[in-house]
Amino acid sequence: MGLFKREARQITADNMIAAVNGMRLAPGAPPVDANSAMRLSAVWACVRLLAGVGSTLPLDQFLDGRAGRTSLPASSLFRAPAPNTAITTWLYQLWSSLLLDGNAYGLITETGANGFPTSVEILDPSSVKWAYSEGVWVTSINNRPVDRWPNGRLWHTPMFVMPGMPMGMSPISTAKQAIGSGISAEQFGAQFFSSGGNPNAIIYSDTELTPDQAQGIKGAFINATRGNREPAIMGSGLKYERVQISPDESQFLDSQRFTVEQIARIYGIPPELVGGTSAGSSVTYANREQRAADWLSFGLMPYLIPIEDALSTLVPSAQRIKFNVGGLLRSDLSTRYAAHAVGISAGFLTVAEARAYEDLPVLKGNV
Numbered sequence: 001m002g003l004f005k006r007e008a009r010q011i012t013a014d015n016m017i018a019a020v021n022g023m024r025l026a027p028g029a030p031p032v033d034a035n036s037a038m039r040l041s042a043v044w045a046c047v048r049l050l051a052g053v054g055s056t057l058p059l060d061q062f063l064d065g066r067a068g069r070t071s072l073p074a075s076s077l078f079r080a081p082a083p084n085t086a087i088t089t090w091l092y093q094l095w096s097s098l099l100l101d102g103n104a105y106g107l108i109t110e111t112g113a114n115g116f117p118t119s120v121e122i123l124d125p126s127s128v129k130w131a132y133s134e135g136v137w138v139t140s141i142n143n144r145p146v147d148r149w150p151n152g153r154l155w156h157t158p159m160f161v162m163p164g165m166p167m168g169m170s171p172i173s174t175a176k177q178a179i180g181s182g183i184s185a186e187q188f189g190a191q192f193f194s195s196g197g198n199p200n201a202i203i204y205s206d207t208e209l210t211p212d213q214a215q216g217i218k219g220a221f222i223n224a225t226r227g228n229r230e231p232a233i234m235g236s237g238l239k240y241e242r243v244q245i246s247p248d249e250s251q252f253l254d255s256q257r258f259t260v261e262q263i264a265r266i267y268g269i270p271p272e273l274v275g276g277t278s279a280g281s282s283v284t285y286a287n288r289e290q291r292a293a294d295w296l297s298f299g300l301m302p303y304l305i306p307i308e309d310a311l312s313t314l315v316p317s318a319q320r321i322k323f324n325v326g327g328l329l330r331s332d333l334s335t336r337y338a339a340h341a342v343g344i345s346a347g348f349l350t351v352a353e354a355r356a357y358e359d360l361p362v363l364k365g366n367v
Helices: 013-025 034-038 041-056 087-101 176-195 211-225 252-267 285-312 333-346 351-357
Strands: 059-065 068-072 103-111 117-123 128-133 136-141 144-146 154-158 201-205 238-242 319-323
Touching: 034 041, 034 087, 034 176, 041 087, 041 176, 041 252, 041 285, 087 103, 087 117, 087 285, 136 154, 154 285, 176 252, 201 211, 285 319, 333 351
Parallel strands: none
Antiparallel strands: 059 068, 059 319, 103 117, 103 154, 128 136, 136 144, 201 238
């Protein structure tokens, strides 16, 4: 017979959902805010992917006029946007604020001779508060009133804006249940494996044991094996068996996969891009380029265009700021070179333009 009776602990999907909901709805349920959400690996992965890609895309500045579009050198704001802050870091702060809070705020600290900003420091969104006073939305930074650009120093970029509201909705607050369930599932899984009522081993005896005898054998075994990895010697009639608990049996991994799919759905990201899986999907080299184009069109573009509009308010009205997404759609080398050859022979692409696309230096005589 077994020295310790193993608890019947069959974990089903319903059990998992009920336990997670109980933890989430209980008074001690984990708080859900930007900091706690980022400790959930699925949220971290989605923010890292979107903010990482968005912050490393080159910015193009151009002028729209009667003669067409004219490329311009990047203004100082988009080369050194704030003291000791690289443009990639500045953009990452902007993107992560939008992805976690639904709003990004910048404090204009310097302006040029034309009155447009030359330095903007990205603020912690929690430091900005909104209030509706006498039919007008007003803002404050750390409880100090401040007007919004172009009338004041506060530059605001919203995302996920609902009608009648000037500020964006926070994905973290809006998806509080899904994120809270994910955090609770991780806590539940940790508790299940660390103190879930399943012994890590069973000692079997050929004879009946009294409670005192069972406790004595247990204590002797623990004392004999504590602090060393030497083999244990079992007496006659005793058999030791270590209990192995499969994570699949507890459906803990299934719960984690579901959480990844939920969070990826919130941010518009294919789950496989953040370590999840989609039923019936497979990624191959042949369809990688098409998948990148699909994600750019349906997943990334809804973020890019509002940010481009917001960045364009920081330059004179005839000028525009645009992300250069060409790098995301680059195919293999031979396909690109074949496409360049077609463009050059057809006359709508020059050798110099093709070399610029490949980040190659200009050659003398190229046009």
